[in-house]
Amino acid sequence: MDPLYRPQGVEQRWQQIWEEEGLYAADPDAPGDTFVVMHPPPNISGSLTIGHCLQLSLEDTLVRWHRMRGFNTLFQPGYDHAGISTWAAIGRTLAQEGRSQRDLGRDGFDAYVQEWLERYGGTIMSQFRRLGASLDYRRTRFTMDERYYSAVMRWFVHLYERGWIYRASRIVNWCPRDRTALSDLEVEHEDEDDTLSYVRYPLADGSGHVTIATVRPATILADVAIAVHPGDERYRDLVGKEVVVPFVERRVPVIADERVEREFGTGALKVTPGHDPTDFEIGRDHGLPELAVIGPHGLMNDAAGELAGLTQEEAGLRVLEWAAERGLLEKRENYRHSVGHCQRCHTRVEPLVMPQWWVAMDELAAPAIAAVKEGRVRFTPERFARVYLDWMENIRPWCISRQIWWGHRIPVWCCPDGHLTVAESEPQACAECGSAELRQEEDVLDTWFSSALYPFATLGWPEETPELARYYPGSVLTTARDIIFLWVARMIFSGLELIGEEPFADALIHSTLLNPDGRRMSRTLGTGIDPEEALEPYGADATRYGLLKVTSSQDPRFSFGTIEEGRKLANKLWNASRLLLMAGAVAPEARPSSIEERWILARIDATRAELDADLAGFDFAHGVERLYHVTFDDFCDWYLESIKPRLDEEDVRATAFAALEQLLKLLHPVMPHVTEEIWTNLPSRETRLIVAPWPDPQPAFAADLHALDEAQTAARIYRRSGVRIEIGGDSLRIFEAVVRPTGDGQGDVEAERGRLRKEVERSERMLANEKFVANAAPEVVEGEREKLEQYRAELDALGN
Structure with a gap:
């Protein structure tokens, strides 16, 4: 082994070996229970983000852990065609050439997108390899490949024949830039400063007026009613009368509706069904017309008369000028409110009534709600089950049509007589x-209509393939919380409808990494962290470790500190392994003859049991913390230091190699490259570590789990205060070998006792505080209990 561990060459070599030797490959004919992870398909034109690194680290840790435990694992890779995202990205490229997507024509665009994907697509999979993700790359699928396309067509026809797909004119979120409809989930709401204008609508009988407040005066042209709350005493006598809409001077009714917010503006609402979602619902319920004065480009359309072709801002000013000239503009005031923007191009979304294709959701949603309520699909953290259920129980029809050319074309044909096939x-x-x-x-x-099929279309559905029979349903889905509705829910109801089973048992909603300043990471905003900034200097293993370490909170700030800790751990492990090999290789066999040898075997076994529980509960942060402690503190600092004087004994080295072998197995799912490299250098290798069996329980050494407690207590006190407590036998021998004390050990005993008494009192007060015990995270409470136990032990050791 080289004196220094350099991850760059080592990691790339092992990534190539593992894949070439078929060690990532899933085999439906192989024995064992299955463990299946469908990695969320990245955009075909995407590149690796630090979020991908976190997600892949979680997934690959689970897959490698299960693979070593004898499971038949499938870690499925693939790409998503990412309809609007790819359409928008191509649009940006064409804009640099002075062209747009629609300038190419549909056939020209299809040819251009294929050429564009050859240039920019597919790079992310090589970046996944760089992180050591053990996906079965042979099985890479694309949501636009021929077989997947056929599955999407089958899904559409199935829903149509069930009577759940229909075409209707309803209000949609319209992106004027990309000129396509968006689902509610593809709209991001941002706070904006605006102006609230108070405009009077004269009563038609001349008896007065009703004042409304609006931030969109241009839409006054499309008003068809004034609505007030039925319980609002101010307007009770006006219901049933008519008012005159300014500028267009159209008579419209005053109606009562409970959806009116009495606290907003004047409590009277201008009703514009063609340009507002709430107004649309009110209009449908009251049988009102749906006028539209804004077109698909976001400009005023022909129905706006003399204002046609103007921007909404220009048209709004003209309307307000008209009102002011006639004494109908009461006032204007600053107003901050939430405005919808296209998730991809950030253009302000325009609510428009347009004919679209929809999926009725009530019957699809019911089984998917039951799957979570009855525990067949579990969310981690649990609170996201409530988020899922709140949305599913109030689900609305799903708009599935998009007015772009990149994606699965809707399989509906029309004849000259208007018949649909x-x-x-x-x-x-x-x-x-x-x-x-x-x-x-x-x-x-x-895009999400096709992505909903991912857990089974990638396995060959609608054909009855060996892969589908063996690997569906899957095991764990890991994803971010922002696509619970977009993707997670849709996979669940699609799987239940088409296969009759939930697509996975666990939905793990992983942390969202913020940048070091606590801001959302974004390439466009310049707030992101390039993964190469971590991978190049630190390596994949350290990066994986560092990302897993911060997953204990939902929105951790990214820090190179935990990645640096991962690098130190890899180097410490490398140096310890090299020390043993330089002392003389011997076949690993546990032949312990001393207390510290039995202790390390007990510690490794205890860590195995704890790590099994951590990974089963998706508690990666505590899992890597245990691995760090057992490697750095227990194995290297205590065990190796205490056996160094006896490394010339073959039995000691055989036991040390046996302990190291078990330790490497525990570390491998988190840090696969350095552990595989060390494993290969050990004597008597018969298999790669990636497929080596996970350690079995070793109860024979359990009685020695706390054998070094006395020596470690003495070490803590000495290192902190210079006081040596009275110990003897093995404890003294180990203490002196590890600590190597100097001086007479006559520190300030009373000062140390006083400090410990204060710590005991502080800890006891905290644990006696019912609010702390009830509200603090369980691991925090448990950590405080462990500290109290340690303080008391140290106080006892000092003679109290």
């Missing part, structure tokens, strides 16, 4: 009248 592949004739003159629907499907 829905089929998985292009029909020869109209199913109703037999006309051969057919035109396919121009729209494509929402």
Whole structure:
């Protein structure tokens, strides 16, 4: 072994060996219970983010742990075509050439996107390899590949035949830049400073007026009513009367509706069903017309008359000028409110009534709600189950059509007579009248419509393949909280509807990494961390360790500190292993003859049991903490230091190699490269570490688990105060070998006793505080109990 561990060359070599030797490969014919992780497919044009690194570290730790435990594992890779994201990215590229997507025409765009993907697509999978992610790369799928495309068509036809897909004009979130509908979940709301204008609507009978407040005066042209709350005494006598809409001077009714917020503005609401979601619902319930004065480009349309072609801001000023000239503009005031923007291009979203394709959700949602309520799908942390259920229990129809050209084209054909034919592949004739003159629907499907099939379409569905039979349902899904609705919920109801089983048993909602300043990471905002900043200097193992270490909180700040800790751990392990090999290689066999040898075997076994529980409960932060402690403190600082004088004895080295072998197995799921490299240098290797069996319980050494407590208590007191307590036998021998004390050990005993008494009192007060015990994190409370036990032990050792 080289004197210094350099991860760069080592990691790349092992990534290549593992893959070439087929050690990532899933085999449906192989024995063992299955463990399946479907890695959320990244955008085909995407690149590695620090968030990907965190997610992959979690997943790969679980997969490697299960693989070593004899499970038949499938870690499925793939790409998502990412409809609007890819459409927008191509648009940005074309804009630099002075062109747009639609300038190319549909066929020209299809050719361009294929060339564009060849240039920019697919790089992220090589970056996944760089992190050591043990995905079965042979099975990489793409949501636009031929077999997957067929699955999406089957899904659409299935829903249509069930009567759950329909076409209707409803209000949608419209992106004027990309000129496509968006789902509610693709809209980000941002606070903006605006102006609230108070405008009078004269009563038609001349008896007065009603004042409304609006931030969108341009939409006054499309008002069809004034609504007030039925319980609002101010307007009770006006319900049923008519008012005159300013500028267009149209008479509209005053209606009563409980959805009106009495506290907003004047408590009277201008109703514009064509340009506001709440107004749309009110309008449908009251049978009101749906006028539209804003077009798909976000400009005023022909229905706006003399204002046609103006921006909304220009049109709004004209309306307000008109009102002011007639004494109808009461006042204007600053107003801060939340405004919807396109998640991808950040253009302000325009609510418009347009014909779209929809999925009725009530019958699909019911089984998916039951799956979580009955515990067949578990969320970690548990609170996200409530988030999921709140959305599912109030779910609305799903708009699945998008007005772009990149994606799965909706499989609906129309004949000149207006008949619709829905089929998985292009029909020869109209199913109703037999006309051969057919035109396919121009729209494509929402990206998440196809992504919903990912857990089983990647396994060959709708064909009955060996992979589908063996690997569905899956085991664990890891994802971020922002796509619980977009993806997690849709996979659950799709799997239940098409296969009859939930697609996974556990949904692990992982932490969202913030940048060191506590801000959301974003490439466009310049607040992100390039993964290469960690991978290049520190290596993949240290990066994985450091990211897992911060997963105990939901929104941790990224820090290189924990990654540096991972590097120190790898170097410490390397140096300890090198020390043993330089002392003389011998076949590993546990032949302990001293207390410290039995103790380290007991400590490693206890850590195995704790780590098993941590990983089973997705508690990665505490898992890596235990690994650090057992490696750095127990194995290196106490065990190796205490046996150094006897390393010339073969039995001592055989036991040391046996202990190291077990330790490497525990570390491997988190730090696979350095452990595999060390493992290969050990004597009597018969298998790669990646597929070596996980350590079995070793109860024979359990009685010695606390054998070094006395020596370690003495060490803590001495290092802190210079006081040596009275110990003898093995405890004294080990203390002197590890601590190597100097001086007479006559520190200030009374001062140390006083300090410990204060710590005991402080800790006892905390644990007596019912609020602390009830509200603090369980690990914090347990940590305080362990500290109290340690303080009392040290106080006892000093003679109290």
